[in-house]
Amino acid sequence: MIKMSTKNDIQNLEEKRKSRLNELLHISSMIRGSYKKSYCRCGKPTCWCSKDKESKGHPSHRISWTKASISKTKAIPKEDVAWIKKMTSNYRKYRNIRTKLRKLNNELNVLFDNLEEEVIKRTEKLKEYF
Numbered sequence: 001m002i003k004m005s006t007k008n009d010i011q012n013l014e015e016k017r018k019s020r021l022n023e024l025l026h027i028s029s030m031i032r033g034s035y036k037k038s039y040c041r042c043g044k045p046t047c048w049c050s051k052d053k054e055s056k057g058h059p060s061h062r063i064s065w066t067k068a069s070i071s072k073t074k075a076i077p078k079e080d081v082a083w084i085k086k087m088t089s090n091y092r093k094y095r096n097i098r099t100k101l102r103k104l105n106n107e108l109n110v111l112f113d114n115l116e117e118e119v120i121k122r123t124e125k126l127k128e129y130f
């Protein structure tokens with residue numbers, strides 16, 4: 001007998017996979033990297049940042065990412081902070097969905113192997129010579 005559970009499991013996973021794929025395809029804009037607010041002192045002796053020891057200096061909005069194992073960072077305009085946060089969040093979401101899809105694909109492959117064995121075993125039972 002073919003275990004109904006294997007077929008059901010395959011169909012359930014395929015449904016999950018389909019909905020994950022939909023989520024993935026709906027992400028139409030993203031930026032690789034992460035937003036970070038950092039502070040620096042400009043170095044001018046007359047500037048407030050050199051006098052105010054409590055402060056960490058001038059705030060700077062930055063995006064950081066890694067390309068070919070090299071860390072990169074770039075300053076971004078303040079008005080783009082919300083946009084950058086959204087775009088980098090989309091990127092993280094995209095990567096998370098890809099991880100989930102990979103896991104589902106692996107699980108599906110195991111089930112396909114199981115189903116193959118089950119169907120062959122059942123078919124072999126139809127003949128004496130197996």
Ligand SMILES: [Zn+2]
Pocket residue numbers: 041042043044047048049050058
């Ligand atoms: Zn300064």
